[in-house]
Amino acid sequence: MESNVLTEETMTEMTQIRKIRRKTLLYQSGVEYADYALNHVEGCTHGCRYPCYAMMLKKRCGVIHTYQDWTKPKIVENALELLEKELPRKKNKIKEVFLCFATDPFMYQQPDVEELTLKILEQLNRYSIKSVIISKGIYPKVLSDTSRFNPDNEYGSTLVSLNDDFQSKYEPFASPIKDRVKALKNLHDAGLRTWISMEPYPTPNLVKQDIQQILKEISFADKIVFGKWNYSKLTQAFRGYKDFYNVNAKEVIQFCKKNRIDFHIKDKTIDLTNTEIKSTEKKILSNYLRLTAVSDV
Numbered sequence: 001m002e003s004n005v006l007t008e009e010t011m012t013e014m015t016q017i018r019k020i021r022r023k024t025l026l027y028q029s030g031v032e033y034a035d036y037a038l039n040h041v042e043g044c045t046h047g048c049r050y051p052c053y054a055m056m057l058k059k060r061c062g063v064i065h066t067y068q069d070w071t072k073p074k075i076v077e078n079a080l081e082l083l084e085k086e087l088p089r090k091k092n093k094i095k096e097v098f099l100c101f102a103t104d105p106f107m108y109q110q111p112d113v114e115e116l117t118l119k120i121l122e123q124l125n126r127y128s129i130k131s132v133i134i135s136k137g138i139y140p141k142v143l144s145d146t147s148r149f150n151p152d153n154e155y156g157s158t159l160v161s162l163n164d165d166f167q168s169k170y171e172p173f174a175s176p177i178k179d180r181v182k183a184l185k186n187l188h189d190a191g192l193r194t195w196i197s198m199e200p201y202p203t204p205n206l207v208k209q210d211i212q213q214i215l216k217e218i219s220f221a222d223k224i225v226f227g228k229w230n231y232s233k234l235t236q237a238f239r240g241y242k243d244f245y246n247v248n249a250k251e252v253i254q255f256c257k258k259n260r261i262d263f264h265i266k267d268k269t270i271d272l273t274n275t276e277i278k279s280t281e282k283k284i285l286s287n288y289l290r291l292t293a294v295s296d297v
């Protein structure tokens, strides 16, 4: 079994970014809310223990073998070169570029990753392409310079709990939650569009918390995405987990409507088969599903 403890030697290695070369960079994501995407780093020092879906895929393909391999990232050293080749050909097809599904573009305390990400965002901006970003790192203030970065970019942070013990267990090397939210709020205050991903949201057997407290903390965001915890038997072990997600999805919908925040509930988070929730809650969720089904047509 893999050890959860990283030695001092491993920590030192984690801060020394290695390099790889790739043949292509931009790809069509095929994901419900993203158009094109790119991953300019392989691996991620955050080492999330949800587990990380990207790590699972890389293990399945044999690219990495252990958790420790994953937490020693490699920068794609020819990323800018590849973008310069691909953008002129693809620019008319691209609505926006998502960073990143398989790594973190603002990996905490990784200046090399941050530097490359900023250069990529500038390059996309030169082609007037908007970026949608998600990170568990700290957004630098320089992003509010709209002469360098597209003012339409959307900056997102993952926030599924305010509990420090939960974070040390499941996002052991990501940025501290308070600093993460503060940096995102700075971008919001500078007039940029910000969003929060509340995914994977934990069940009470993993952490006891009040979703209203979290929502209050992030009420400045322009959009909230809520999704259940996948790829683990832990959440399904919680009795009534299906209705737990139904009720919490309803809380998110109501909170966002009341505070005029855009929202999206991820596919399969709401499940109204054999539900025991109140009929008023069921009605709110059914309406949401009906409206999103109509807007997807």
Ligand code: SF4
Residues within 6 Å of the ligand: 043, 044, 045, 046, 047, 048, 052, 053, 054, 055, 101, 102, 103, 104, 136
């Ligand atoms: S931040 Fe994202 S990519 Fe990095 S380990 Fe966590 S889930 Fe994986």
